[in-house]
Amino acid sequence: xxxxxxxxxxxxxxxxxxxxxxxxxxxxxxxxxxxxxxxxxxxxxxxxxxxxxxxxxxxxxxxxxxxxxxxxxxxxxxxxxxxxxxxxxxxxxxxxxxxxxxxxxxxxxxxxxxxxxxxxxxxxxxxxxxxxxxxxxxxxxxxxxxxxxxxxxxxxxxxxxxxxxxxxxxxxxxxxxxxxxxxxxxxxxxxxxxxxxxxxxxxxxxxxxxxxxxxxxxxxxxxxxxxxxxxxxxxxxxxxxxxxxxxxxxxxxxxxxxxxxxxxxxxxxxxxxxxxxxxxxxxxxxxxxxxxxxxxxxxxxxxxxxxxxxxxxxxxxxxxxxxxxxxxxxxxxxxxxxxxxxxxxxxxxxxxxxxxxxxxxxxxxxxxx
Amino acid sequence: xxxxxxxxxxxxxxxxxxxxxxxxxxxxxxxxxxxxxxxxxxxxxxxxxxxxxxxxxxxxxxxxxxxxxxxxxxxxxxxxxxxxxxxxxxxxxxxxxxxxxxxxxxxxxxxxxxxxxxxxxxxxxxxxxxxxxxxxxxxxxxxxxxxxxxxxxxxxxxxxxxxxxxxxxxxxxxxxxxxxxxxxxxxxxxxxxxxxxxxxxxxxxxxxxxxxxxxxxxxxxxxxxxxxxxxxxxxxxxxxxxxxxxxxxxxxxxxxxxxxxxxxxxxxxxxxxxxxxxxxxxxxxxxxxxxxxxxxxxxxxxxxxxxxxxxxxxxxxxxxxxxxxxxxxxxxxxxxxxxxxxxxxxxxxxxxxxxxxxxxxxxxxxxxxxxxxxxxxxxxxxxxxxxxxxxxxxxxxxxxxxxxxxxxxxxxxxxxxxxxxxxxxxxxxxxxxxxxxxxxxxxxxxxxxxxxxxxxxxxxxxxxxxxxxxxxxxxxxxxxxxxxxxxxxxxxxxxxxxxxxxxxxx
Numbered sequence: 001x002x003x004x005x006x007x008x009x010x011x012x013x014x015x016x017x018x019x020x021x022x023x024x025x026x027x028x029x030x031x032x033x034x035x036x037x038x039x040x041x042x043x044x045x046x047x048x049x050x051x052x053x054x055x056x057x058x059x060x061x062x063x064x065x066x067x068x069x070x071x072x073x074x075x076x077x078x079x080x081x082x083x084x085x086x087x088x089x090x091x092x093x094x095x096x097x098x099x100x101x102x103x104x105x106x107x108x109x110x111x112x113x114x115x116x117x118x119x120x121x122x123x124x125x126x127x128x129x130x131x132x133x134x135x136x137x138x139x140x141x142x143x144x145x146x147x148x149x150x151x152x153x154x155x156x157x158x159x160x161x162x163x164x165x166x167x168x169x170x171x172x173x174x175x176x177x178x179x180x181x182x183x184x185x186x187x188x189x190x191x192x193x194x195x196x197x198x199x200x201x202x203x204x205x206x207x208x209x210x211x212x213x214x215x216x217x218x219x220x221x222x223x224x225x226x227x228x229x230x231x232x233x234x235x236x237x238x239x240x241x242x243x244x245x246x247x248x249x250x251x252x253x254x255x256x257x258x259x260x261x262x263x264x265x266x267x268x269x270x271x272x273x274x275x276x277x278x279x280x281x282x283x284x285x286x287x288x289x290x291x292x293x294x295x296x297x298x299x300x301x302x303x304x305x306x307x308x309x310x311x312x313x314x315x316x317x318x319x320x321x322x323x324x325x326x327x328x329x330x331x332x333x334x335x336x337x338x339x340x341x342x343x344x345x346x347x348x349x350x351x352x353x354x355x356x357x358x359x360x361x362x363x364x365x366x367x368x369x
Numbered sequence: 370x371x372x373x374x375x376x377x378x379x380x381x382x383x384x385x386x387x388x389x390x391x392x393x394x395x396x397x398x399x400x401x402x403x404x405x406x407x408x409x410x411x412x413x414x415x416x417x418x419x420x421x422x423x424x425x426x427x428x429x430x431x432x433x434x435x436x437x438x439x440x441x442x443x444x445x446x447x448x449x450x451x452x453x454x455x456x457x458x459x460x461x462x463x464x465x466x467x468x469x470x471x472x473x474x475x476x477x478x479x480x481x482x483x484x485x486x487x488x489x490x491x492x493x494x495x496x497x498x499x500x501x502x503x504x505x506x507x508x509x510x511x512x513x514x515x516x517x518x519x520x521x522x523x524x525x526x527x528x529x530x531x532x533x534x535x536x537x538x539x540x541x542x543x544x545x546x547x548x549x550x551x552x553x554x555x556x557x558x559x560x561x562x563x564x565x566x567x568x569x570x571x572x573x574x575x576x577x578x579x580x581x582x583x584x585x586x587x588x589x590x591x592x593x594x595x596x597x598x599x600x601x602x603x604x605x606x607x608x609x610x611x612x613x614x615x616x617x618x619x620x621x622x623x624x625x626x627x628x629x630x631x632x633x634x635x636x637x638x639x640x641x642x643x644x645x646x647x648x649x650x651x652x653x654x655x656x657x658x659x660x661x662x663x664x665x666x667x668x669x670x671x672x673x674x675x676x677x678x679x680x681x682x683x684x685x686x687x688x689x690x691x692x693x694x695x696x697x698x699x700x701x702x703x704x705x706x707x708x709x710x711x712x713x714x715x716x717x718x719x720x721x722x723x724x725x726x727x728x729x730x731x732x733x734x735x736x737x738x739x740x741x742x743x744x745x746x747x748x749x750x751x752x753x754x755x756x757x758x759x760x761x762x763x764x765x766x767x768x769x770x771x772x773x774x775x776x777x778x779x780x781x782x783x784x785x786x787x788x789x790x791x792x793x794x795x796x797x798x799x800x801x802x803x804x805x806x807x808x809x810x811x812x813x814x815x816x817x818x819x820x821x822x823x824x825x826x827x828x829x830x831x832x833x834x835x836x837x838x839x840x841x842x843x844x845x846x847x848x849x850x851x852x853x854x855x856x857x858x859x860x861x862x863x864x865x866x867x868x869x870x871x872x873x874x875x
Contacts, residue, residue, distance in 0.1 A: 099759035099790045100603055144550055152605070157552065161790060173851040178757045178829035179791035180525050182514035183836055183847050184873055185564070186555040187854045193550030207790050212605060237471035238576055239698045241607070259605035260712070266705030273701075299548055301531075303470040326471075326573050327531050328548060348543065348553055348861070355857040 026066040030082070033058035038088070044080050051088040053164070053172070053202045059084060060170040060200075064361060071363040072138070072196045081363065084200070086138055092116050093203060101161060101177075103205040106138030113137060117208055125209030126153045127244040127256075129322065129332075131294040138201045141192050143341070146299035146330035149323035152241045153207070157192050164203040165191045168357035177205055190352065197345065197353055197362050212258035215243075218268045219285045220275035222251045225315060227278040229306045234274050236302065236324055240267060246288055249319035253280070254288055288320065296336035301328045370421060374412040374459070382406040385436065385454045390444040390839060391752040392812055399805025407434065407448040414459045416534070416542060416568045423566065423867075424540035426453055432870050433538075435562040437509030438480060440501040442753070445513065445561050445837030449871045455566060457508050463487045464569065472531060474571040477508025493574040496523025496609075499833075500735050508567045513835035514559040516793075518734060520786045521602075522609040522697070523575065525833060527558045532571040537564065538863025556858055561835055562869035564862040578697035581609075582707045585726025586692040586719040591615050591784075592764055594690045597717035598787045599760050601694070604713060606706050610785070612693040612730070615767075617781040618797070619691040668779050669749050669801035676775040692719065693730045749801040750808055754819050757786070757793040758828035766826045767794055773822035774798055777815045786832060793832040816840075836873050844874030 023041035030039045030048050038049040046068075050056040059082060063070045069081035086107030094103040097120065104113060110124070111133045117123055127150035132140065140148060140156055141163070148156040162177040175188045191199040222228035228251040235245070235255075242255040253275060257267040272282060295318075300308040309321055309331055318335035345353065376382075386403035387393055396404065408431075413419045426433050432452025439446060448454055457478035464474040466488065473493070475484060481502040488495055497517035499505060509515070511533070516525040523529065533554045534544045543565075545553035557564060588594035594613040601608060668675045694714070696707045711721070754774075758766050767782065774780045778798035786793040798815060802808025816839065820830050824846045831840060845852055852874070859866070859875055 096759060096761050098599070098761040101759065101790050155548075167850075167853065171850050171853060173854070174849060175851055176829050176847060176849075177759060177827070178832070179759065179788035180514075180516070180527075180757060180786070180793070180832060181829040182516075182559060182831040182833045183829060183840070183844065184855055185557065185560050185858060186527070187848065187851045189552050189555040190854050190858075191551075193552060195550070198551075209789075210603060233469065237469075239702065241605070260709035262705040262709045263605060263702070266701045269701055270699060301470070301548065303467055303472065346545075346549065346553065348545070349551060351861045352857060355861050356854070 024066075024068070024080070026062060026068065029062045029066075030059065033062060045083065046081075047083045047085060049085045049088050053089070053166075056084070056086075056089070056166060056200065056202055057170060057172065060166055060361075064170060064359075067359075069363045070200070070361060072142075072200065086136065086202075089202065094205075095120065095122075097122075100208050100210065101205050102208050103162075103203060104137060105203045106136060106141070106201040108137050109134055110137065110140065121211045122208045123211065124156075124159070124206065125243065126150050126156045126159055127323075128156065130290055130292065137204060137206070141204055142201055143195050144193055146297045147323045147332060149325040149328075149330065150243065151236060151245050151324050151326075152243055154325045154327075159207045160188070160192060160204050161207065162205040163188045163191055163201055165199040165201045167199045168359075168361045172202075173199070194349070195341075195345075198349070198356055200362065212260075214261045214264045215256070215258040216264050216268055217254070217256045217285045217287070218271060219252055219254045219283050220272065220280040221283045222253060222275065222278055222280040225249065225251045226306050226310065227251065227280065228253050229309060229321065231271075231275050231278045231280060232321070232324055232329070233302055233305060234278075235271055236326060238270070238274075240270050242267060242271070245322075245324045247321040248288055249316050252283065252288075254285070291320070291332065291334045293334070294338045295332040295334040296339055298331045298339070299328060300331055302326075305329050305331075370425075371411060371413065371418060374414070376410045377408065381410045382408070385410050385439075385456070386448065388439045388441045388444060388446045388837075390442055390447070390837070391750055392809065392839065393444065393447070395750050395802075395805060395808045395812060399808075405447050405449045406451070407454040408451050410454045410456060412456050412459045416460075416536065419455065419457075419460075419536045419566055419568055420540045420542060422453065422455060423536055423538065426867050427539055427865050430865055431867060433562075433566075433867050434869050435508070435512065435566045437478065437506030437512070438501075438504050440505040441509065441513060441835065441837060443513075443831075443835050443837030443839040445835055445869070445872060447838060449838065452867070452870075457566070457568075458506065460568065466491050466493060466574065468492070471574055471576075472571050473574045474532075474569060475507050476569045477506065477511070477567050479507050481505050481507060481510065488574055489577060492577055494577050495529070495572065495574055497526060497529070498734075502735070507570070511558050511567050511570055512561050513837075514833060516786050516833035518612075518785070519609040519695075519697075520833075521611055521788075522607045525786075526572070527555065529572040530554050530558055530570055531573060533557050533567060534569045535565040535567045538865060538868040542568075559835070560858075561837060561873055563873050563875060564858060564868060566868075575698070578609075578703070579700040580703045581695065581697040581731075582703060582724075583610075583693065583695035583727025583731055584707075584724055585722035585730075586694060586714050587689045587722055588613070588692055588717075588719050589689045591690055591767065593718050594692050595760075595763055595784060595792065597692065597714050597719055598784065598792065600713050600717055601710055602787050602789050604709070606710055606713070608694050608706070608710065608787075609697045610693065610695045611787045613784040614691045615782045616690060618783045619689070669799060672779040672800060673776040675779055676771075689720075691722075691726060693727050695727060695731070749799060750812060751797065751799045752812070752815075753834070754796040754798065754816070754823075755793055755832045755834050756796070756823045756828050756830060757791060757832040758826065759791040762827055763792055763794070766823065766828045769822040769826045770794070770796055770819050773818040774815055777811065777818060795832075838872055841872060841874040 027041040040047045089105040090108035129147045162175045164174045228247045244256040323330040383403040386406040432450045436456045460476040461479035510526045547554045778800035780798040782796045
């Protein structure tokens, strides 16, 4: 058993870990905090499953006192530390059907949340890709992917209007809910996209949508891939707001629209006009084949979407451009392995981390969560 | 350094010791034009010069106040600790307009109206039309999270941002992208000069609208009008603008049509009050002369009385609440949206007033703010309180603020920035003090009562005017423990604390 390292727990370096199959000396304290059924400890590290924010606070406090690093979904990577699994924190706290927002604990999966919303004819409405459905809401908000965006809602992060989170020192924060604010920096954006290193999200309030009066889908075959990309980009720039929009590597553009019947017809007509300007023709609408496994993703700004797609040398059936939104889109390639999580945080994020978490209490959240 | 573009002269120092915070105007009317003067004013022309200025200031621990056009209404640019005012108006280039991607890269110091004209010339619009557009800058909009009158379609300025370049409090230049994780642009936008100086930004622009359709609607009450707006937004319709005036605001707004041609000859709340008070006379005729003077004095000195009478009489005396709804953009989409909206608004109990009120509003939409100034000459004051919350709490917020402010000031409201999940309320209040000190005391009491009610109702204390000096005391309540994050950001980006010190409750 190695000696107690006090405050020295750096990322992955561990606090009071051991090198055998023993539980860390502080495991008992975790058991006391969250109950024996929700602590697994071995090899000097522990996996805990807090069931409520207060238990998460206790876990953070214990981690601080014994100098153990805390990570979410790190598994064996967090040697000598505490791995937090939020899957028990999956309750819908408040569904506001007047404002169309839901406040929900962050351990819930997209699938489970969509199921709960579906019972009230609601949906997240963010056109999330199938491979994101098993992710937790916390993962979507803390480690967002380029594919998690849609023309109408923008990046999924932009559906979030408030968070409850724990800062590295255990301070609980809860941001004020309002559709927009002008009260300084949007502080929620320190935790959103922070990959769990600047705070742990315990709950979030996100916008939801009601099922609309009518819905339609349409597809257009463009003579070339660049023509299809230009069509999609033009549609976004002139203010088209389909619920979903995708371009296949072979030059087919597919869109889905919903809303009042008059608007739905006008949205489809606008797409058809732009497609025809680019030499396209309507084709029978069939949803593009589902990509099942998580593909390789790359965010591209609207400015360079065509050059970025054409430069990927293997353009063909495996490539698709999805998640179009006012500032960009996402190129996915199902023939390539998923991209690794980013190696380094941007310099400003690293500097803020040193300030908010001088002892390196919260360790990185890998993209695989 | 910067020959001819640095000044320490008294006239310049007085000129830059002000913004449009109404409390400052009260002080000014009391004969004190510039209680907080900067030591110097500089006009940089490049990012490098901005960096040089900040580095020099950091070395000597000299405060820096970034300055656009001074139209802020919260005291955000007052140099309360002296130091250097950095006026960015000479950095005003439209660097690039990318027609293909619908994006414009623009320097911070350009006046809003000049930016819009330049974009229009190239076939685009920013879609950002604050009533201050002629006297505010692009950088100022970003610094304070500005909203324009068409925000319901185009978004607030922070919704349009793709990239921001800024010089931090150490003189270092950063360029951050909204697609980054975390989205660092949202740390800087709204920081009101406390974290650095925004030098340029890239924002989304839209093709100039092919078609504009504006109409007026009448709803019996505020509640039914709000409900109609909510239904429009939640059915995926995106009007460019929705503006619902409460009974009193509608009544005064309706008076506008009497002055449809040219500039109204009488102006300011005194005239508004005259129109309003004439409603209360038995004959319905305008009160004049001595009676007019007394009636206005009554409204400003005994607001609780007038507010109460207004609440009781107006709903019956006039024709309900006016709602302006406008659509614009691509011709086909715009016409389809307007058709769908008509169905929704009729279903929600609205009465179509035709294009007249919509077009009238379009024509006069910048007038009201500019007319407010006159009230101060009369020893009275006017200010606005723009707050926001979710739909479920909106009417509670409306009532709570009215109730809190009514004993202290004459108050009315409109609802003008709507979202799928909520809406803002724009309160206008007027009162008068016996003298300058009394006016300042009353002014502070009104804000305290109003914002305490806002916070208690769970709403935000500012939707688009920002915080500056005036709302700084309410920041701890607004953000709670999250203020710790703001302080950490401040420490990282401005370790010597020179950037706009004394603001934002830091």
